[in-house]
Amino acid sequence: MLLLRRGEIGRRVLPSEGALIDSVIFICDAVAPVLVKLCREMRNANVGPVLSICDTIGTIRALICREYRNVDLDIEDLRTFVEVADTGGVSPAARRLGISKSMVSRRLIRLEKDLGVQLLARTTRGAALTEAGITFREYAARVCTEIDIAKETILPAGDLRGRLRIAAPLTFGPTHFAPVLASLAQRHPELQVQASYTDRFVDLIAEGFDCAIRVGHLADSNMLARRVGWTSAKYVATPDYIKKHGSPETPEEFLTHEVVMQGTETWLAMDGDKIITLKPQGRFKADNAVALVAAALAGIGLAGVPEELIREHLASGALVPVMTRYPPPKLGIYVVRPPGQHPARKIRVLTEMLVECFEDFSTHREN
Numbered sequence: 001m002l003l004l005r006r007g008e009i010g011r012r013v014l015p016s017e018g019a020l021i022d023s024v025i026f027i028c029d030a031v032a033p034v035l036v037k038l039c040r041e042m043r044n045a046n047v048g049p050v051l052s053i054c055d056t057i058g059t060i061r062a063l064i065c066r067e068y069r070n071v072d073l074d075i076e077d078l079r080t081f082v083e084v085a086d087t088g089g090v091s092p093a094a095r096r097l098g099i100s101k102s103m104v105s106r107r108l109i110r111l112e113k114d115l116g117v118q119l120l121a122r123t124t125r126g127a128a129l130t131e132a133g134i135t136f137r138e139y140a141a142r143v144c145t146e147i148d149i150a151k152e153t154i155l156p157a158g159d160l161r162g163r164l165r166i167a168a169p170l171t172f173g174p175t176h177f178a179p180v181l182a183s184l185a186q187r188h189p190e191l192q193v194q195a196s197y198t199d200r201f202v203d204l205i206a207e208g209f210d211c212a213i214r215v216g217h218l219a220d221s222n223m224l225a226r227r228v229g230w231t232s233a234k235y236v237a238t239p240d241y242i243k244k245h246g247s248p249e250t251p252e253e254f255l256t257h258e259v260v261m262q263g264t265e266t267w268l269a270m271d272g273d274k275i276i277t278l279k280p281q282g283r284f285k286a287d288n289a290v291a292l293v294a295a296a297l298a299g300i301g302l303a304g305v306p307e308e309l310i311r312e313h314l315a316s317g318a319l320v321p322v323m324t325r326y327p328p329p330k331l332g333i334y335v336v337r338p339p340g341q342h343p344a345r346k347i348r349v350l351t352e353m354l355v356e357c358f359e360d361f362s363t364h365r366e367n
Contacts, residue, residue, distance in 0.1 A: 073111070073114060073115075074107075074110070074111075075143070075144065075147060076107065077107045077108075077110055077111040077114075078111070078140040078143055078144055079097070079140075079144050080093065080097060080104055080107040080108065080111075081107070081108060081111055081119060081120075081136075081137070081140055082137060082140050082141045082144055083096050083097055084104065084108060084120065084127055085119075085120070085127075085129055085133065085137045086205055086338065087205050087206055087208065088126045088127060088128075088205075088206065089125075089126030089127055089206075090104045090105055090108075090126075090127065092205070092206050092207065092208050093208070095207070095208035096165070096208030096209075097208075098163055108120060115136070117130075117132045117136075118130050118132065118133075119132060119133035119136055119137075120133055148344065159188065159190065160188040160190065160191040160345065160346045160349060161188075161190040161191060162190075162191065162192065162346065163191075163192040163194060163210075164184075164191060164192065164193050164194065164210050164211075164346045164347070164350065165194045165195075165196070165208060165209045165210045165211075166181065166193070166194070166195045166196070166209065166210065166211055166212065166213065166350070167195075167196050167198070167202040167204065167207075167209045167211075167212040167213070168181075168195055168196070168197050168212065168213045169197070169198070169199050169213065169214065169215055170197045170198050170199045170288060171199055171215070171288055171289040171290060171306070171309070172215055172306070172308075173195070173197040173213070174197060176308075177195075177213050177354075178195070178197075179357075180350075180353050180354055180357050181193055181195050181350075183353065184349065184350055184353060188346075188349075191346060196209070199262075199287045199288045199289070200287055204223065204336070204337070204338050205338050210337065210344065210346070210347060211335055211336060211337040211347050211350070212335070212336045212337075213333070213334070213335055213336075213354070214333075214334050214336050215231065215306070215331055215332070215333050215334075216331050216332070217268065217329075217331070217332070218332070218334060218336070222339050223336045223337065223338060223339065224336070224337050224338070224339055224343075225334045225335065225336045225337075226334065226335050226351055227332045227333065227334050228333050228334065228335055228351060228354040228355045228357075228358055229332075229333040229354065229355070229357075229358025229359065230330045230331060230332050230333060230358075231306050231307065231308060231330070231331050231333060232306070232307045232328075232330055232331065233304055233305060233306050233307060233327075233328040233330075233331055234304070234305070234307050234310065234314075234321050234327065234328070235254075235269075235302060235303070235304045235321065235322050235323050235327070235328060236296060236302070236303055236304075236305070236310060236313075236314070236319040236320060236321055236322060237296065237299075237301070237302045237303070237319065237320065237322050238296065238297060238298075238299045238318065238319060238320075239317065239320060240299050241299045241301070241302075242320065242322070244299075245257060245258075247320075247322050247323075248302070248322055248323050249322075249323060249325065250323070250325075250326070251269055251271075251276050251278055251323070251326055253323075254269075254278060254280070254302070254322075254323055254326075255278060255279070255280060255281075257280075257301065257302050258281070258282055258283065258300065258301035258302070259280040259281070259282040259301045259302045259303065259304070260282055260284045260285070260286070260292045260295040260296055260300055260301045260302070260303050261280065261282045261284075261285055261292070261304075262285060262286065262287055262292070263285055263287075266278065266279060267279075267280055267304055267328070268328055268329055269323065269326040269327065269328060269329075270326060270327055270328070270329050271326055275329060276326065280302075282301055283300075284300045284301065289305050289306060289309055290309060292305055293305055293309050293310055293313070296319060297313065297318060297319065302322060303319075304328055306331060333354070333358055335347070335350065335351045335354060
């Protein structure tokens with residue numbers, strides 16, 4: 001546990017006391033990782049008692065440090081406060097930090113006691129920053145960021161530790177992104193890689209994710225994004241559908257057709273260098289592109305889907321392109337993370353691996 005000291009040292013600690021204190025702290029630091037490892041191995045078992053022991057050990061260690069070394073602020077308390085401030089509640093902060101809610105609450109109470117001010121106003125919906133909390137959050141975040149940078153700097157070259165929580169789309173995740181994540185875990189045995197695959201929109205901050213991999217056109221937000229690659233899409237239909245309803249050639253004709261879609265989304269088409277906005281209608285909706293391909297194959301309507309998902313159907317003639325003079329624009333592949341001054345090195349490493357992977361992927365596809 002890294003501590004920030006302020007003020008002068010309290011009463012003088014005798015050599016015999018110092019040795020005892022150091023021994024107790026050493027035992028705490030040695031036992032805690034073993035218990036955390038035990039929690040991981042137990043997986044679905046009841047780990048409540050083990051987490052309670054971890055919380056107790058952390059509390060004892062902090063009390064010893066404060067009593068004998070006059071430590072005012074604990075960096076883990078600062079980090080916890082920043083997470084609660086950013087996620088808006090104790091529960092999402094606990095998920096993001098990988099600790100119990102009771103430990104989060106104790107750290108917040110301890111920090112407010114040390115500072116002598118209320119930083120958070122607790123409500124039934126979560127926690128809101130007070131005026132003092134808004135000011136303190138900026139300084140606390142800066143301190144945590146600088147310490148993270150320092151810790152990364154002294155790590156052995158290329159070595160990654162800790163936990164990386166990633167949200168990835170179900171449509172492309174298992175086939176295109178999972179191998180990269182597996183390679184990341186293989187290269188860094190001390191890194192915990194936790195991936196969640198879903199096509200629904202994931203709130204990274206509220207749900208405690210470090211980053212997300214997203215495919216498509218990003219909506220405006222305060223998230224930070226880097227494009228790591230791209231893929232293409234096509235508007236398609238079955239030959240039977242075209243025989244019954246005709247093949248749309250223009251955006252105006254396109255809007256008269258039934259489409260299979262995710263929701264009420266806006267579709268885009270390219271008219272040369274110009275992007276056209278379309279608002280299609282459809283009675284079949286699904287939050288997964290594979291399901292939309294199945295609906296298109298059944299002749300329910302037109303579909304706009306990534307080309308990778310329909311390559312075989314295009315080759316066999318089960319699906320044919322429509323409105324080819326107005327194709328959809330390329331779909332970007334992005335790594336998205338919450339706002340912050342300095343991305344964690346584990347996110348940077350993942351990003352570079354994805355860039356390398358999808359550069360090769362794009363080159364192979366063009367050839």
